Amino acid sequence: MAPAFFIYQQLFKYILDYFTFAKLKLNMYMRLHKNMKMADLVHKNYLLVPVMNRFGIHLGFGDKSVKEVCKEHDIDSGFFMEIINSFHEPKYYPQFDLETFPLPLAIRYLSNTHKSYLEQRLPEIEATIGEILETCQINKENILLLRNFFLEYKSELSTHIDREENVVYPYVTKVFENYKSEVIDIEFIQNMISYSIVDYSNEHDNVEEKLYDLKNIIIKYLPPLKRQVLLNKILFELFRLETDLNDHTMLEEKVMIPMVLLMEEKLKIRAKMDSKG
Ligand SMILES: [Fe+2]
Numbered sequence: 001m002a003p004a005f006f007i008y009q010q011l012f013k014y015i016l017d018y019f020t021f022a023k024l025k026l027n028m029y030m031r032l033h034k035n036m037k038m039a040d041l042v043h044k045n046y047l048l049v050p051v052m053n054r055f056g057i058h059l060g061f062g063d064k065s066v067k068e069v070c071k072e073h074d075i076d077s078g079f080f081m082e083i084i085n086s087f088h089e090p091k092y093y094p095q096f097d098l099e100t101f102p103l104p105l106a107i108r109y110l111s112n113t114h115k116s117y118l119e120q121r122l123p124e125i126e127a128t129i130g131e132i133l134e135t136c137q138i139n140k141e142n143i144l145l146l147r148n149f150f151l152e153y154k155s156e157l158s159t160h161i162d163r164e165e166n167v168v169y170p171y172v173t174k175v176f177e178n179y180k181s182e183v184i185d186i187e188f189i190q191n192m193i194s195y196s197i198v199d200y201s202n203e204h205d206n207v208e209e210k211l212y213d214l215k216n217i218i219i220k221y222l223p224p225l226k227r228q229v230l231l232n233k234i235l236f237e238l239f240r241l242e243t244d245l246n247d248h249t250m251l252e253e254k255v256m257i258p259m260v261l262l263m264e265e266k267l268k269i270r271a272k273m274d275s276k277g
């Protein structure tokens with residue numbers, strides 16, 4: 001009797017643990033909504049702070065709800081929550097409607113994200129590598145190797161961002177302006193044949209891939225250092241950058257491209273009808 005009781009007791013404990021874990025996991029990824037307090041969003045996931053910053057929203061929101069803070073900043077709260085949830089829940093795909101999609105706000109958000117990579121994230125990582133180099137006496141060549149690899153990555157990401165800022169986003173904005181305008185610019189529609197969002201979709205390369213190699217150099221090959229804490233800091237920053245970039249790329253590929261593709265198609269139809277009429 002006793003062993004059977006013990007088995008049942010253990011079984012019950014496992015089931016209880018399983019449900020507690022499932023509940024915790026559910027709570028972790030609970031869908032966030034605009035009636036929640038802005039402060040609670042940060043309590044749920046502190047990594048959302050830089051995402052809020054890119055909308056021009058900064059800490060110190062007191063007890064205001066998401067809706068109230070967005071209103072103060074003249075931001076579409078529906079769009080804001082879709083971006084927040086897509087960042088918070090890795091498997092969440094934001095839902096938008098073509099007619100109400102605030103494309104200029106989306107472009108502003110994506111551009112601010114680029115800015116944060118170029119002006120904060122990458123310089124911070126570079127400075128930490130420099131700090132290690134200044135203080136390490138042995139294994140210096142390994143750190144130099146890491147720095148070279150990082151600088152290569154930085155240059156690749158900068159080129160990628162440059163192209164989007166100077167070619168892709170201005171093009172996307174032009175498509176949106178034409179789509180919203182009563183009168184369409186025929187010359188622009190004709191030029192869409194030589195460059196369209198499909199070209200961008202084909203040329204859009206994966207900027208996260210090389211980060212994996214960079215992380216692996218630290219995880220697998222760098223021997224222990226005196227300033228190991230700094231090396232850990234770089235590794236955590238690279239993981240954070242990778243998560244952020246994944247979300248950024250998802251917005252470009254799964255939201256911006258399909259929306260612009262639809263606008264282009266509708267513009268072509270309108271241009272055809274205009275030429276017949
Ligand atoms: Fe981008």
Ligand SMILES: [Fe+2]
Nearest residue numbers: 164204249252
């Ligand atoms: Fe991109």
